[in-house]
Amino acid sequence: MNFLLQNISLPLADFTLEIDARLQCQVTGLFGPSGAGKTSLLDLIAGLRQPASARIVLNDRVLTDIGAGVVMAPRLREIGYVPQDLALFPHLSVRKNLLYGHKKSRETEPLFGLEHVTEVLQIQPLLGRGVRDLSGGEQQRVALARALLTSPRLLLLDEPLASLDASLKAKIIPYLCRVRDEFHLPILYVTHDEQEVVALCDEVLQMERGRITERRRINDRQT
């Protein structure tokens, strides 16, 4: 992966998010206290927030370049985003949630096909159910599957395990490892939890008040 976050500037309530980084590991963790600007950074990468300045390039594909007047619409970015609250559509069944953004004609099929993704995350039995009837862990896996089914070029995971208790976390982490190893997708992973960092990430960016204050390598797996 070659992911460039250049000259990022996004004014927030108490400070300005300012980032300059080139990411080349498969899984990069964003680690830091609440309110450090981690979710705002993911929103910005997904195209859901408009920065004052930014140049965001993913594998030679320019997503945002404010200087050049380029702001790609979120729907065209091919970024899978699992927000902290999951945002599963409550009026749709699990199957309809999964198929909402499913691209069938991409060359990545069958890697990101419905059968493969639901098999990896073991959610086939849930397809006919409503999302309100799912447990926290099941909802987590459905949200992850929904993002994967868009055949994304980058996966943004915003504290995907934050709302789960320790035993459920321990059950979900292997699924995230499977996703990482099976789909070979670059992932940006926001977390507060050192255990998740060690289990999943290759590199960690420590963030505080909108800036990267530390950068450390965990594993050597490169994409």
Added chain:
Amino acid sequence: MTAAEWQIVWFTAWVSALSTLVILPPGLAVAWLLARHEWPGKSLVETVVTLPLVMPPVATGLILLKVFGRHGMGGFLHNRLHLDVVFTWRAVLVALGVMSFPLLVRSARVALEQVNPRFEQIARTLGAGDLRVFFSITIPLALRGIIGGVILAFARALGEFGATIMVAGNIQGRTSTLSLSIYQSWFNGEDTVAYRLLGASVVLAFAAVWTSEWFMRRSRK
């Protein structure tokens, strides 16, 4: 009930339903603009939309009479399209639509505001464009509140009196609605006719409000 009375009930029901249907698309558009966007002149539009709720209906009717009269837009419609509005069923339609528009907009706006914008944002990251987001996420999530608003608007149209009598008059078989006919019957001393029409309007209004309450209760769950 006599055939003429049934005609009044039927006319009131269908013209109320049609007026609600006609104001639905612009009502949803205005509600969405008010709920989801900030723009210059927003507070002015909010006020104008609310005006028919607070102004005397007769005053609104007088405005409509001037607008759709021969010296206003009505002249243009008559000369170019050979279409008369004032003192026809079209005037009833316009009066009912204008008077119930604020109720529809207010209910739809509240319903749209209650839709978590995060759902719409995530739908966009899943590849959906604005129209698909609106029809597949926003409207379904606000649907119960919108339906409640539609039924309230319909109920308001059923009972409209002041604006209708100004712009459409009370012409038997052409513009007579339940409210106008109840007043006219009572005024003429035809108490039994007034009571029969009263009963019909109570049944219609009860059904509309009860359905609205039922949808509101469901939307809160």
